[in-house]
Amino acid sequence: MRQKTLELSIALFMLIIGVILTSVKPSIEFSSRGSIPAYSFYASGHFPVVNDEMASHSARRGDNGVEFKEQPTDQVKGPYVVEQITGDRGKSGSGATYVIYINWDGFAYRYHEWANSPSGPGTPVLNYLASRGALFTNVYNGFPGTTVPMQTSIITGAWPAIHGNTHLYYDLAENVVKQMNRENSSETIGEVVAESGLSSASIQQFALEGRGTWPDDPRHLYVQPSGSWHTRVAEAVKILKQEAVTAGDGQEVIVPGIPRFLAIYADDLDATGHNLGMSYGFSLALNYEAWKAKLTRKLAYMDSGLGLLVDALSELGILDQTAIILTSDHGMSHFTGDTSLPDVLETLSELGYVVELLSAGEKAHPRTDIVLVGGDLSLQFYFRWDIALSEYDEIIDALKAKPYFGGYMSVNELAKAGAHPDLGSLFIWAEPPYHFSPGNLRLRVGGHHNSGDESSRQVFMLLSGAGIRQGIVVDKPVAIIDVAPTISHLLGVRQPADSMGRILEEAIAAY
Numbered sequence: 001m002r003q004k005t006l007e008l009s010i011a012l013f014m015l016i017i018g019v020i021l022t023s024v025k026p027s028i029e030f031s032s033r034g035s036i037p038a039y040s041f042y043a044s045g046h047f048p049v050v051n052d053e054m055a056s057h058s059a060r061r062g063d064n065g066v067e068f069k070e071q072p073t074d075q076v077k078g079p080y081v082v083e084q085i086t087g088d089r090g091k092s093g094s095g096a097t098y099v100i101y102i103n104w105d106g107f108a109y110r111y112h113e114w115a116n117s118p119s120g121p122g123t124p125v126l127n128y129l130a131s132r133g134a135l136f137t138n139v140y141n142g143f144p145g146t147t148v149p150m151q152t153s154i155i156t157g158a159w160p161a162i163h164g165n166t167h168l169y170y171d172l173a174e175n176v177v178k179q180m181n182r183e184n185s186s187e188t189i190g191e192v193v194a195e196s197g198l199s200s201a202s203i204q205q206f207a208l209e210g211r212g213t214w215p216d217d218p219r220h221l222y223v224q225p226s227g228s229w230h231t232r233v234a235e236a237v238k239i240l241k242q243e244a245v246t247a248g249d250g251q252e253v254i255v256p257g258i259p260r261f262l263a264i265y266a267d268d269l270d271a272t273g274h275n276l277g278m279s280y281g282f283s284l285a286l287n288y289e290a291w292k293a294k295l296t297r298k299l300a301y302m303d304s305g306l307g308l309l310v311d312a313l314s315e316l317g318i319l320d321q322t323a324i325i326l327t328s329d330h331g332m333s334h335f336t337g338d339t340s341l342p343d344v345l346e347t348l349s350e351l352g353y354v355v356e357l358l359s360a361g362e363k364a365h366p367r368t369d370i371v372l373v374g375g376d377l378s379l380q381f382y383f384r385w386d387i388a389l390s391e392y393d394e395i396i397d398a399l400k401a402k403p404y405f406g407g408y409m410s411v412n413e414l415a416k417a418g419a420h421p422d423l424g425s426l427f428i429w430a431e432p433p434y435h436f437s438p439g440n441l442r443l444r445v446g447g448h449h450n451s452g453d454e455s456s457r458q459v460f461m462l463l464s465g466a467g468i469r470q471g472i473v474v475d476k477p478v479a480i481i482d483v484a485p486t487i488s489h490l491l492g493v494r495q496p497a498d499s500m501g502r503i504l505e506e507a508i509a510a511y
């Protein structure tokens with residue numbers, strides 16, 4: 001009883017704090033369009049992109065009426081712009097002297113639409129980069145849509161079936177659920193760059209730590225400044241300006257030259273999307289609208305930091321020789337209300353199966369027929385007998401009838417999508433805002449991305465600058481595994497050994 005009262009008091013306290021904080025206006029530095037100092041610096045003299053135009057495109061996605069009105073008319077025209085542009089519009093040689101790969105963990109494509117809606121704060125820097133590059137509107141990740149497997153897919157160009165990282169799985173032979181760390185059996189773009197004799201640096205892009213960049217190698221440096229995106233941008237600027245940074249065990253390092261390949265990773269958007277607590281001064285979002293507003297403000301904050309990086313490149317005089325690739329490992333789906341997990345368990349039990357949901361390290365009971373792994377937004381199914389097709393279909397049909405059922409991938413579809421066989425024999429996900437968490441969620445919304453829903457799978461991607469066609473929008477579906485081969489092309493090095501992706505040639509100037 002006492003425990004309950006305490007929980008209720010804490011919940012009430014959070015509610016009050018949340019209401020107070022959500023009613024506070026976002027801080028002025030990025031609350032209004034055009035007020036970002038970094039942007040005003042380089043906006044003059046380049047073609048600005050009006051945010052409303054971006055937003056109206058977004059709202060009409062699918063009708064292909066895409067254009068950046070402020071650009072010279074010979075640059076972009078109406079539908080299927082990619083096909084209409086012919087000839088070499090970029091610098092000759094099609095490459096870039098420098099490539100900067102930025103990963104904003106959990107940057108759902110739709111955040112950009114939200115921020116650029118008429119009432120949004122805008123993303124002037126992203127839009128400026130889009131005006132001198134290619135914006136991809138249909139970029140997808142793979143399965144599972146969790147951070148390490150997908151970060152690994154981006155830097156190897158391979159799906160989990162090849163690089164081997166599938167995060168969480170049930171080992172049928174050993175009867176135990178296992179959780180992976182950073183296992184990766186495929187070559188990374190960082191390793192290719194180092195082997196090719198080019199210099200590189202990684203700012204907290206952990207998937208490259210010890211895999212092409214190292215804390216004790218100034219020519220291929222790995223640093224981990226932690227903190228927010230702005231802190232990491234400051235670190236990147238120091239490296240670009242060849243100022244001392246702290247690496248490894250605290251030793252000061254100065255890179256011997258501007259790294260040809262620079263990777264920067266930031267997880268601010270991901271933390272905001274998960275909405276687990278107060279982070280970076282933003283309140284806990286109690287409902288979907290507040291969650292959306294919080295993510296939109298955070299994106300505006302990310303955008304202002306990006307402006308500082310672009311400013312630094314401009315000051316160094318290398319902006320025109322630099323290609324910037326900005327993308328993400330997954331999006332984010334919101335969830336709230338009562339969990340649908342008990343109904344899944346009951347439905348399977350009514351079909352006559354003994355079912356258990358297991359966490360890492362747990363073993364199944366000898367009588368268990370179906371082991372479920374996952375939770376939050378999706379469930380991985382493992383059948384502990386030789387399941388007949390009719391039984392398999394019966395399970396899917398029973399779950400399909402539920403309002404919380406968002407979709408599924410069969411074992412064959414998972415294989416086709418490049419999932420690791422250990423991901424399971426069936427993968428289902430919840431229709432937002434339903435969820436399969438262990439408990440109900442009544443006082444706030446949650447965010448997660450281990451889902452097949454569009455909101456989790458569709459990520460932002462932008463290629464901009466040297467070697468990239470200017471001001472184009474690519475609506476054709478592409479995948480995050482296309483990033484590594486594209487970086488290879490821009491730097492003129494070979495592709496990572498296991499790469500399954502393709503060069504995004506529709507965005508490359510010389511193609």
Ligand SMILES: [Zn+2]
Pocket residue numbers: 105106146147148270329330
């Ligand atoms: Zn992530």
